[in-house]
Amino acid sequence: MKISGNTIFIPGSTSGIGLALAVELNARGNTVIVGGRRTELLDRIAAEHPGIDTVRIDTADAASIESAAKEVLARHPDLNVLVTMxxxxxxxxxxxxxxxxxxxxxxITTNVLGPIRLIAAxxxxxxxxxDATVVTVSSGLAFTPLKVTPSYNASKAAIHMLSESIRLQLADTTVKIVELEPPSVRTSLLPGQENSEHAMPLDEFVAEAVELLRTQPDAKEIQVERVKFLRYGEARGDYNQVVETLNASDPHGR
Known part of the structure; x- marks a missing residue:
């Protein structure tokens, strides 16, 4: 994926990783459209970041996805990147x-059906x-489970395998599939996570992830250093220890 000159739609990006990524990508010379459910947040983003367009979308609602896709493509027919955030x-x-x-x-509706419906749209x-790209978003927990979040873990494992599979199918097209794999990041994904000492600062995560996109334009997976502990436990042969460490150290981490 090239790092500038794109038109990028990021649904689910009115806060957290999505919004920080939208702001950074816009600053690097991309046209960015932010999508979200809450119109007051969209209005605030539009006011604070005049270069960013906004579209209302509820990614848990199939009809909303279909309607938003039509609106985005009508306003931005040169769209070439979708980030299923x-x-x-x-x-x-x-x-x-x-x-x-x-x-x-x-x-499962939001984390699995949502991205499937977005890609379909x-x-x-x-x-x-x-030159098109679909960026899927899994997690370190796709590879190492956090005990207290079974469905989230399973949903992100599904996104990983979905990414692997559709990359094979779309190899004969212009569409690349890039999987973003965050570790625990200081956002409000879970209560208290934005202040967790075990979570990676949001600005550091986005800076490292975008730099990886810049320096590795052909990468299939975007992995900051912090996520590799979870991502490669099985390959290293210390999976059981990784599971134990994760679940002992941070009940709210990813």
């Missing part, structure tokens, strides 16, 4: 269904662009 994380207790079922369904258009 939207995601939620819930603490769950799987001892009884009333403690986890509703949460699990919500997480844009993939035909992206194949018409000479």
């Amino acid at each position: 939207a995601g939620i994380m819930r603490v769950e207790d799987w001892h009884s269904p009333e403690s986890f079922l509703a949460s699990a369904e919500s997480v 844009f993939i035909e258009h992206l194949q018409t662009r000479p």
Whole structure:
């Protein structure tokens, strides 16, 4: 993926990693469209960052995705990058269904069906662009589980394998698939995570991730150094120790 000269849609980016990434990519010479559910946040982003366009979208709602995609493409027919950023994380207790079922369904709808529906809404258009990219967003927890967030872990593992699979299918097109794999980052994904000493500062994560995009334009996975502990435990042969360390050190980390 080239680092400038793109037109980029980032749904689910009114805060956290998505917004920070949108601001940084806009500063590097890209046209950026931020998508989110809350119009007051979109209005504030538009006022604070005049170079960034905004579109209302609820990535848990198939009809909203379809409507937003039409609006984005009508306003930005040169769109060539989609970042499927939207995601939620819930603490769950799987001892009884009333403690986890509703949460699990919500997480899977947002974190798995959302990206699938987004890709479906844009993939035909992206194949018409000479240099297009879909950036999926998984997590270090796709590779090492955090005990308290089973559905989130599973959703991000699904995104990893989805990315691997559609990359193979789309090899005969102009569309590249790049998987962004964050570690725990100081955002409000879980209560208290924005102040967690175990989480990576947001500005440091975005700076390192964007630099990797710049220096590794053909990378399939974007991995900051902090995530490699979780990403490669099985390959290193210390998976059990990584699982133990993760779950002992940070009940709210990723």
